[in-house]
Amino acid sequence: MRVVLAEDLALLREGLVSLLESHGFEIVAAVDNGPSLLKALNEREPDVAVVDVRLPPSFTDEGLQAALEARRRVPGLPVLVLSQYVEQLYARELLADGAGGVGYLLKDRVFDAAQFVDAVRRVAAGGTAMDPEVIARLVARGGRDTPVSRLTPRELEVLELMAQGRSNAAIAQQLVVTERAVTKHTANIFGKLGLAVSDDDNRRVLAVLAYLNR
Amino acid sequence: MEPTTRLQEHLRAPARSLCFLLLALPAALLGAVYLTSLTAVGIGLGIVLTPALTVVLRGLADVYRRQIAAATGERIDRPYLPDVPGEPVHKRFVRIVSDPATWRDLLWMSVEPYAVLVTGALPALLVLYGVWGWIIAAFAGRAIGEAGGNDYYLFVHVEGSYGDDPARRLTTVAVGAVLVALGFAFGPKLLGAYGRWGRALLGPTEASRLKLRVRHLTETRSDAVDASAAELRRIERDLHDGAQARLVAMGMSLGAIEHLLDKDPEKARLLLARTRESSAKALSELRDLVRGIHPPVLADRGLADAVRALALDHPLDVEVTADLPGRPDAPVESAGYFAVAEMLTNAAKHSGADRVWIDLRHADGTLRISVTDDGRGGATLDGGTGLRGVERRIGTFDGVLALNSPPGGPTTVTLELPCDLTAATI
Numbered sequence: 001m002r003v004v005l006a007e008d009l010a011l012l013r014e015g016l017v018s019l020l021e022s023h024g025f026e027i028v029a030a031v032d033n034g035p036s037l038l039k040a041l042n043e044r045e046p047d048v049a050v051v052d053v054r055l056p057p058s059f060t061d062e063g064l065q066a067a068l069e070a071r072r073r074v075p076g077l078p079v080l081v082l083s084q085y086v087e088q089l090y091a092r093e094l095l096a097d098g099a100g101g102v103g104y105l106l107k108d109r110v111f112d113a114a115q116f117v118d119a120v121r122r123v124a125a126g127g128t129a130m131d132p133e134v135i136a137r138l139v140a141r142g143g144r145d146t147p148v149s150r151l152t153p154r155e156l157e158v159l160e161l162m163a164q165g166r167s168n169a170a171i172a173q174q175l176v177v178t179e180r181a182v183t184k185h186t187a188n189i190f191g192k193l194g195l196a197v198s199d200d201d202n203r204r205v206l207a208v209l210a211y212l213n214r
Numbered sequence: 215m216e217p218t219t220r221l222q223e224h225l226r227a228p229a230r231s232l233c234f235l236l237l238a239l240p241a242a243l244l245g246a247v248y249l250t251s252l253t254a255v256g257i258g259l260g261i262v263l264t265p266a267l268t269v270v271l272r273g274l275a276d277v278y279r280r281q282i283a284a285a286t287g288e289r290i291d292r293p294y295l296p297d298v299p300g301e302p303v304h305k306r307f308v309r310i311v312s313d314p315a316t317w318r319d320l321l322w323m324s325v326e327p328y329a330v331l332v333t334g335a336l337p338a339l340l341v342l343y344g345v346w347g348w349i350i351a352a353f354a355g356r357a358i359g360e361a362g363g364n365d366y367y368l369f370v371h372v373e374g375s376y377g378d379d380p381a382r383r384l385t386t387v388a389v390g391a392v393l394v395a396l397g398f399a400f401g402p403k404l405l406g407a408y409g410r411w412g413r414a415l416l417g418p419t420e421a422s423r424l425k426l427r428v429r430h431l432t433e434t435r436s437d438a439v440d441a442s443a444a445e446l447r448r449i450e451r452d453l454h455d456g457a458q459a460r461l462v463a464m465g466m467s468l469g470a471i472e473h474l475l476d477k478d479p480e481k482a483r484l485l486l487a488r489t490r491e492s493s494a495k496a497l498s499e500l501r502d503l504v505r506g507i508h509p510p511v512l513a514d515r516g517l518a519d520a521v522r523a524l525a526l527d528h529p530l531d532v533e534v535t536a537d538l539p540g541r542p543d544a545p546v547e548s549a550g551y552f553a554v555a556e557m558l559t560n561a562a563k564h565s566g567a568d569r570v571w572i573d574l575r576h577a578d579g580t581l582r583i584s585v586t587d588d589g590r591g592g593a594t595l596d597g598g599t600g601l602r603g604v605e606r607r608i609g610t611f612d613g614v615l616a617l618n619s620p621p622g623g624p625t626t627v628t629l630e631l632p633c634d635l636t637a638a639t640i
Contacts, residue, residue: 060514085501085510088526089519108494137527 001124004046005030006037006063007082008055016050016110023117034062041070041077048124052107053083053090064090075099080123082107091134103129103165119165128165135163150192158185220402227401228341230285234408235335237278238327244274245323252311261307268310275319278326279416286409293318293418296429314422322415334408340397347390351383430609438610445507452503460496464489512551516541518574520551528558530567530587536574540635542581546611550574550583550631553604557585557627560600565589565625576635583629591623601627 003025007013010032017027029040033056041049049070055062067079080103081094094102103123109131110116119129151159154175161171168186172179244267251267254260272294279290293315301309310316331339350358350367356377358365365372370386377383418426467489474482504510512520518536525532541547554572561570567589574583595601595617605615611631619625 054510054514084497085505087511087523089511089523092526108497111490111494 002026002028002046004040004049007052008032034066037066048078050080076101078123086131086134101126105131122165130163135160155185155189223402224398228337228397231338234330235338238330241323242327265306271319282409282412285405290413290417293422318415336404337397337401340393344390344393347386351386434609437606456499457496460492464492517547521554530570532570534572538576540637542633546633549608556600556604561587581631581633586626589623591619591625592621593619593625
């Protein structure tokens, strides 16, 4: 799998390169600034891009802007955005085109190599990988009278994992319940949120997030 | 103020002028009473009486300032040194007496009632006297003549035969008309002259303006220094107790792991997992700290998006509208951001509101931020709401805060920060 990587800190960039290479990815370009990232995304046509939000020369959200720009040119180009902090605003912008293949994770998640690599693969396959913190904050703000506030704690847990892009089987494993139980929970969640059930994992997440972000 | 045409100005001038004429009597009285009160200092009465009378004096001076501003369209600022709450009466007396503005007010009240007759009140007097001429010509002249009166209307002799002399009556009507016309014609000019002399005495002098400015700057500077010192202490404490402590612990664990690697690999693995957890916690603490110092979205995108991000994270339903064609300087932007954050926290904590509307816009060199909630209202600046703190912080940038919160709501807090925008980069 061909990867374009953008990260301005040399130490982290090298770490990510060796981590991804050791898991069988092919790094076609590892850049350290926004303009080179755009160029690499246009020329190398990677299967997935792993991008730091904050990049030179502006040291603002250059990476995010480049990723969004590239996705405007190639809709659905899988992009996994890494950041020191997560913002719902940015998550929303990434999800806005509804094309999937989007990830938005805290840099800390790299610590758990297996999970991180899993997230990269999921995004490359057109799925989503939202950081648990994005979901937690969405759920936390809930408010007094939103459909989300009518979910049970267990259903919230399922929703959170679902939004991270996990399959029912993975959720069942994580929560140590049967897959049947998870299916029941998801049906309940969709019922309470007034969403039509769909088999498609990705569309499911997008629908949930779109609903929460409304 | 709505724009007025020149014709309107001419038509309104005599009515405004009448108001100055009517104010002359209370002004003259108050001037005399105030002067008496000051001279009563010798018997001690003045010390008690003067501060109370000063309130009345300044009140009347404020009426003049408002009226003059309405007549000439130019604002007159109050020149007084600020009140000191809880000040003993003798100190207050000294402060009042040593404030040049007090003496200028007194001079105004003493001279103005006479000066007004040839300036501010003249348009009204001309019109009134002209109308009186018409009344004389119509019937009053005959009545005066028949009652044996011997009088002059300007140069027209009004006596016994006046009522039967059409030439004199016509002349009276004509003279009256000229006077009325003069009153309307020169009204705005005369009021303008009156306004200039009013501004000279009632407005701040360059010296008192500077004095007030220096006082304001001193206060806001010390507030700013205090606030940033407190902020630095908080950051130092957070780093010391948080990330720094965790890094020390991690270093120690790594040392222990090095030892255990050969002897007890199982335990080393356990410690490694714990160390990784510790590093994640340190990172998350640093993240929160950074968010508190300068939120990343604010740096990336500017005020509008940062407030939008804040709204998304807020438990209440927050709607943001923004019209900012560029970005203010970073310190102003940051002050505005934290003010909004504080007001949102307030709304959630105290108001019982469900919805909040935030509006950001820039016009006439001023950034205006208004935050409205549909809560129960009745908020005050001092009710432990943190609004006083917001006011102090934006005071550093000459910002002002206005609170409108009638009982039953809604509550609107409006901030105004003078600043320029630099062109947006995105």
